[in-house]
Amino acid sequence: MFDLSDLQGNVLRGYKDKPYVRYLILEIADRVVARRWLAAAISGRDHDVPQITSGDWGKAKPRTCFNIGLTYEGLRALGTPGSSLAMFPNEFIEGITARALKLGDVGASAPDTWPSPFNEPKRIHLIATIYAENVAQLDQVQQRALDRNALTLLGMREGNNFDGDFVHFGYRDNIMQPRFEGIHDPERHADGQPLAPLGTVLLGHPTNLEGLQWRVPQPTQLGHNGTFNAFRVLKQDVVGFENYLDQAASDLLTHPKVDEVLPPGGELKVCEVFEIEPPSRHAALREVVAAYLCGRWRDGTPLALSADMPDANVDRAKFDYDESSRCPYGAHIRRCNPRGGHIVQRVANNSRRLVRRGVPYGPAYKRDKSGDAGKTEPERGLLGNFIGASLGAQFEAMSCDWLNLGLQDPRITGSNDPITGTNDPATSWFDLPLKSGGTIRLRGLPEFVSTRGGAYTFLPSLSAIRYLGSLTA
Amino acid sequence: MPDNEGLMDRFVDRLPETAFFKFVAARILTPLWAWWTPVKPLPGGPHPSFQHGDNVQCMMNLIMPLKDKSPVGRAHAAMAISQHKDAIFAGLNNVGTVHFARFVIVGDNICMFSVYDGDFTNYIRDFIATIGEVFDAVVGLVEGGEKVIPCDKNVEAFIQWVHERDLYQVPDTPTDFLRDQERLNGDKAVAPVNDDLTLLPRKMVLQLRANANVSLGSGYRAYPGYSVAQVRKQLGLGW
Numbered sequence: 001m002f003d004l005s006d007l008q009g010n011v012l013r014g015y016k017d018k019p020y021v022r023y024l025i026l027e028i029a030d031r032v033v034a035r036r037w038l039a040a041a042i043s044g045r046d047h048d049v050p051q052i053t054s055g056d057w058g059k060a061k062p063r064t065c066f067n068i069g070l071t072y073e074g075l076r077a078l079g080t081p082g083s084s085l086a087m088f089p090n091e092f093i094e095g096i097t098a099r100a101l102k103l104g105d106v107g108a109s110a111p112d113t114w115p116s117p118f119n120e121p122k123r124i125h126l127i128a129t130i131y132a133e134n135v136a137q138l139d140q141v142q143q144r145a146l147d148r149n150a151l152t153l154l155g156m157r158e159g160n161n162f163d164g165d166f167v168h169f170g171y172r173d174n175i176m177q178p179r180f181e182g183i184h185d186p187e188r189h190a191d192g193q194p195l196a197p198l199g200t201v202l203l204g205h206p207t208n209l210e211g212l213q214w215r216v217p218q219p220t221q222l223g224h225n226g227t228f229n230a231f232r233v234l235k236q237d238v239v240g241f242e243n244y245l246d247q248a249a250s251d252l253l254t255h256p257k258v259d260e261v262l263p264p265g266g267e268l269k270v271c272e273v274f275e276i277e278p279p280s281r282h283a284a285l286r287e288v289v290a291a292y293l294c295g296r297w298r299d300g301t302p303l304a305l306s307a308d309m310p311d312a313n314v315d316r317a318k319f320d321y322d323e324s325s326r327c328p329y330g331a332h333i334r335r336c337n338p339r340g341g342h343i344v345q346r347v348a349n350n351s352r353r354l355v356r357r358g359v360p361y362g363p364a365y366k367r368d369k370s371g372d373a374g375k376t377e378p379e380r381g382l383l384g385n386f387i388g389a390s391l392g393a394q395f396e397a398m399s400c401d402w403l404n405l406g407l408q409d410p411r412i413t414g415s416n417d418p419i420t421g422t423n424d425p426a427t428s429w430f431d432l433p434l435k436s437g438g439t440i441r442l443r444g445l446p447e448f449v450s451t452r453g454g455a456y457t458f459l460p461s462l463s464a465i466r467y468l469g470s471l472t473a
Numbered sequence: 474m475p476d477n478e479g480l481m482d483r484f485v486d487r488l489p490e491t492a493f494f495k496f497v498a499a500r501i502l503t504p505l506w507a508w509w510t511p512v513k514p515l516p517g518g519p520h521p522s523f524q525h526g527d528n529v530q531c532m533m534n535l536i537m538p539l540k541d542k543s544p545v546g547r548a549h550a551a552m553a554i555s556q557h558k559d560a561i562f563a564g565l566n567n568v569g570t571v572h573f574a575r576f577v578i579v580g581d582n583i584c585m586f587s588v589y590d591g592d593f594t595n596y597i598r599d600f601i602a603t604i605g606e607v608f609d610a611v612v613g614l615v616e617g618g619e620k621v622i623p624c625d626k627n628v629e630a631f632i633q634w635v636h637e638r639d640l641y642q643v644p645d646t647p648t649d650f651l652r653d654q655e656r657l658n659g660d661k662a663v664a665p666v667n668d669d670l671t672l673l674p675r676k677m678v679l680q681l682r683a684n685a686n687v688s689l690g691s692g693y694r695a696y697p698g699y700s701v702a703q704v705r706k707q708l709g710l711g712w
């Protein structure tokens with residue numbers, strides 16, 4: 001078994017019992033003091049600096065967790081040697097804002113519209129994340145983390161997980177994560193997918209693309225067992241989403257083939273599961289549309305296993321796609337992970353998998369039927385982390401070719417992901433597959449999710465943090 | 474003196490066509506200009522775009538100088554391709570996003586021209602994963618190629634190396650060309666009104682000095698862009 005004690009804990013663990021998460025976005029104020037801060041964060045001997053949580057908790061489960069990621073500018077600010085810096089991948093060196101077109105960060109998502117501190121990407125050096133059981137703990141750890149001349153706080157983002165792992169738009173999230181070769185992972189049972197080679201998430205190990213390994217920045221201590229993270233502040237238009245469900249359900253109600261997506265009488269079961277009173281076909285069709293867009297009913301039931309109604313008894317993780325699957329080719333989870341299904345890029349099937357760590361921000365949304373119109377809503381969204389050993393081969397490849405072009409299947413090419421894609425209602429479309437063959441095409445999907453900030457960070461191993469803390473030049 | 478003015482105009486207009494002027498312009502003025510206003514080579518490949526239609530049927534144009542500049546060297550290059558014909562077809566099938574791949578020898582260069590769908594790095598990476606040995610065989614014959622092979626052990630460096638050799642695609646409109654230069658220099662996009670477009674030929678001359686080989690335009694299609702799989706599906710070829 002692989003030794004987890006050299007990894008930062010958030011790479012392979014979800015910290016499920018620490019629902020409060022705060023991101024401190026930091027600039028290195030003084031290289032020498034910052035190195036000392038890193039060294040202290042590793043040793044844990046200096047009580048003034050929170051200790052980095054490793055992947056091996058030993059016997060004492062920590063009450064709070066603390067992890068860090070460094071941008072390219074951050075590595076530079078610490079004085080990492082130029083020869084090491086040059087070995088980092090291009091996309092990381094350029095930084096997330098330079099990759100805007102690939103990521104669909106255009107229009108309302110364009111980096112030049114991002115609020116502080118993301119409007120000054122070069123100043124973002126280090127992102128520290130605190131995970132805790134409550135806000136008071138977050139504050140305590142933050143105070144310890146900042147009580148030095150090492151770092152300047154540029155800004156913060158904060159969220160907390162909702163009960164039952166629900167996220168805005170009302171879906172249950174946190175169901176799928178890759179399972180890794182050589183890693184003991186009691187949280188997850190077999191999901192029928194091949195185990196992901198360790199190199200999917202850690203530098204220096206074999207990847208899913210046969211024979212390919214990513215470059216490990218040298219010295220080995222620095223690069224080996226490190227990984228990369230795309231941190232994204234993703235604003236979600238919850239009202240727009242619910243309104244779209246209304247509109248699409250109304251359109252479907254009068255569609256001649258509507259019974260194929262909701263069998264007559266099916267509304268009773270759907271409304272029962274989602275506790276909708278009084279039950280109606282329109283209300284049930286809203287759920288049907290939500291389910292098709294994601295590939296899962298909002299309670300997490302995969303469409304691939306139960307397309308006619310949500311079913312708490314089916315396995316949420318273990319399923320595959322084939323030509324007869326009722327999960328749309330363009331649904332969010334099928335785009336992000338086509339599993340064993342037939343796709344254009346045959347070599348890519350399992351090669352773009354990501355570890356996802358997300359937390360919703362903004363208050364939970366309760367739909368008020370008396371009308372949301374005119375009410376100003378607080379900002380809501382997801383603070384998402386998309387982790388993988390190669391940003392280019394995983395996060396970016398997924399974002400540009402799969403989410404925002406639909407290259408993997410000719411039936412969706414030229415359309416964007418219905419949930420997180422950069423959609424324009426004038427041209428967007430989404431097909432609901434029908435049992436009898438054929439499809440019903442939905443149109444007019446707006447951009448439900450817009451990017452409001454982000455950074456590419458390197459998540460160093462503990463040896464690497466020790467190394468960075470000991471730099472002298 | 475309208476007549477005299479006409480004469481003068483005609484004289485000046487014809488100046489650029491005189492042998493003397495051409496010599497001065499090419500051998501003296503251009504290098505002087507280039508020294509005065511240094512111009513960086515523009516990066517190759519398709520222009521970054523978010524439009525679906527711009528992201529299918531993209532062009533890659535590689536012109537790679539052979540190490541061995543002799544008929545023997547050229548023959549080696551020809552053999553490297555023909556010996557790997559089967560692997561190339563297998564690669565096209567498995568990568569699934571390449572419309573055409575053409576290999577051409579011009580002068581002492583082996584050229585690889587292809588039309589592919591989607592992101593360039595994904596295309597090259599997937600090819601490395603399927604038929605890396607073909608890349609190794611070809612790139613091994615090219616100047617500087619030894620630094621990036623075997624490609625499956627140097628994925629990032631190999632992709633970068635190929636990207637650096639992909640020809641700059643000169644946009645059809647002067648404003649787009651100026652935009653590319655601004656982007657390269659890290660300038661904030663300047664409204665085209667701030668640029669005197671009459672200076673364009675000079676900027677273009679200097680750019681073509683920095684990028685000696687270029688692609689004119691990004692390929693002209695007789696029909697809107699479709700992906701390989703869309704074409705194959707429509708024709709019932711399986712995809």
Ligand code: HEM
Binds near residue numbers: 169174234395399
């Ligand atoms: C605010 C924006 C987003 C929302 C609301 C959202 C929501 C969801 C939901 C509800 C699931 C199903 C739960 C699960 O399978 O664990 C899911 C799965 C997933 N999402 Fe997202 N997502 C968002 C953005 C993204 C982005 C930007 C990416 C990638 C670039 C992404 C990648 C994935 C992946 C890889 C899966 C797992 C699919 C599988 O393995 O079956 N998501 N997402």
